[in-house]
Amino acid sequence: MPVLSVEDLHVSVGGKPVLRGVDLALEPGRVHALMGPNGSGKSTLALSLAGSPGYAVTRGRAILDGQDLLPLPPNERARKGLFLGFQYPPEIEGVSLREFLRLACAERGQGFCEFHKSYPQAIGQLRMEAFDGRELNVGFSGGEKKRAELLQLYLLRPKVALLDEPDSGVDVDALKLIAGAIRDLAEGGAGVLIITHYPRILDHVPLSDVFVLDGGRIVEHGGPELANRIGEQGFEVVRG
Numbered sequence: 666m667p668v669l670s671v672e673d674l675h676v677s678v679g680g681k682p683v684l685r686g687v688d689l690a691l692e693p694g695r696v697h698a699l700m701g702p703n704g705s706g707k708s709t710l711a712l713s714l715a716g717s718p719g720y721a722v723t724r725g726r727a728i729l730d731g732q733d734l735l736p737l738p739p740n741e742r743a744r745k746g747l748f749l750g751f752q753y754p755p756e757i758e759g760v761s762l763r764e765f766l767r768l769a770c771a772e773r774g775q776g777f778c779e780f781h782k783s784y785p786q787a788i789g790q791l792r793m794e795a796f797d798g799r800e801l802n803v804g805f806s807g808g809e810k811k812r813a814e815l816l817q818l819y820l821l822r823p824k825v826a827l828l829d830e831p832d833s834g835v836d837v838d839a840l841k842l843i844a845g846a847i848r849d850l851a852e853g854g855a856g857v858l859i860i861t862h863y864p865r866i867l868d869h870v871p872l873s874d875v876f877v878l879d880g881g882r883i884v885e886h887g888g889p890e891l892a893n894r895i896g897e898q899g900f901e902v903v904r905g
């Protein structure tokens with residue numbers, strides 16, 4: 666049974682219909698990929714599922730644990746176990762990385778002691794010890810911001826993770842760290858959706874499904890070989 670079912674999702678942004686009936690199911694313990702041309706609506710899908718303001722859902726449902734997430738405010742969706750890793754992580758001045766993570770983990774029900782055990786382990790795993798006292802994402806390089814997103818993922822242990830281009834701008838070593846965190850999460854039972862343009866990251870994770878979004882709809886659904894075909898031949902392979 667899917668951990669997240671998106672059914673007939675229609676979303677408009679700035680008055681323009683971007684998603685026009687998206688159907689997608691994420692299975693627990695599996696890694697899925699979402700590919701599609703620039704501007705096809707991949708980030709719109711992730712942001713609207715997370716409840717970002719300005720994304721008007723005009724039709725559809727997104728069921729997690731038997732409940733439709735879409736009427737809930739963003740913090741309730743996160744509390745229920747939905748995580749969004751941003752394509753462009755925002756810089757938050759005046760809030761340290763450690764304090765941000767401590768508060769976020771408390772919202773997910775993790776006590777003080779649990780956090781103080783898991784936090785050093787997580788920053789060690791993602792090699793982010795030097796960022797401990799820094800303001801969240803402020804002045805971080807592109808690749809460092811992506812690692813900070815994955816650090817949140819590692820600590821929050823969501824049921825569903827939507828990761829918007831976790832591989833963009835990261836070096837080969839960081840890519841392996843990020844892929845390792847994604848693998849661990851899926852092994853722990855989460856349903857993961859990686860939005861990406863490149864099959865490269867997909868070589869490092871146990872990929873099960875590939876969805877292709879085009880024109881505001883899922884136009885193709887296949888196995889890992891679909892990502893390689895797109896990588897080699899572009900989106901013509903799904904347009905026929």
Ligand SMILES: Nc1ncnc2c1ncn2[C@@H]1O[C@H](COP(=O)(O)OP(=O)(O)OP(=O)(O)O)[C@@H](O)[C@H]1O
Binds near residue numbers: 679703704707
């Ligand atoms: N505020 C807005 N007003 C009007 N159009 C918008 C707005 N925000 C997004 N769009 C449009 O929605 C479409 C989908 O954008 P989205 O960011 O979801 O694409 P994407 O598939 O994630 O692309 P990329 O691969 O480049 O990240 C684009 O055509 C974009 O210009």
Ligand SMILES: [Mg+2]
Binds near residue numbers: 708
């Ligand atoms: Mg995008």
